[in-house]
Amino acid sequence: MTAQRACGVGDVAVSSAVRVELDGVAIAIVKDSAGDIHAIGDxxxxxxxxxxxxxxxxxxxxxxAHGSQFELRTGKPKNLPAYEPVPVFPVTIDGDDVLVDVQNPVKL
Incomplete structure (x- = not known):
């Protein structure tokens, strides 16, 4: 895995997201309501x-802007107007670091 540091675990509050850029790819690091961290295309x-x-x-x-919701685990839209998924990237937590592998998106 070619994971790299995206942010710190504490940089993302529960039920919120932060934008980072890794290798020229815009990523949303999202902490869901259960406290799990996800990385999806921003x-x-x-x-x-x-x-x-x-x-x-x-x-x-x-x-x-338009109300489309995307599943954090799959990137699939849950409703219109979006109908194409966003990419999902593997996340590893290493101590306080959130590591993301943008070179190997999850294939679903």
Whole structure:
């Protein structure tokens, strides 16, 4: 795995997201309502909007502009207007570091 540090665990509050860029790829690091950390592509597939500026509820993040929700584990949209998924990246927690492998997106 070619994981690299994206942020610290404490940099992301529960039910929120932060935007990072790794190897030129915009990533949303999201902590869901259960406290699990996910890494997904930060750009909504419907409107080129940053998902990290959206709303996190349970296991999904919602684009603030058009309301599409994306599942954090699969990247699949839960509702329209988006119909294309966002990429999901492997996450490893190493101490206080959130490591993300942008070279090997999860294949679902």
């Amino acid at each position: 750009t909504c597939t419907h409107g080129e909007i940053s998902l990290s500026e959206g709303f996190v509820e349970d296991d999904a993040i919602e684009c603030w």
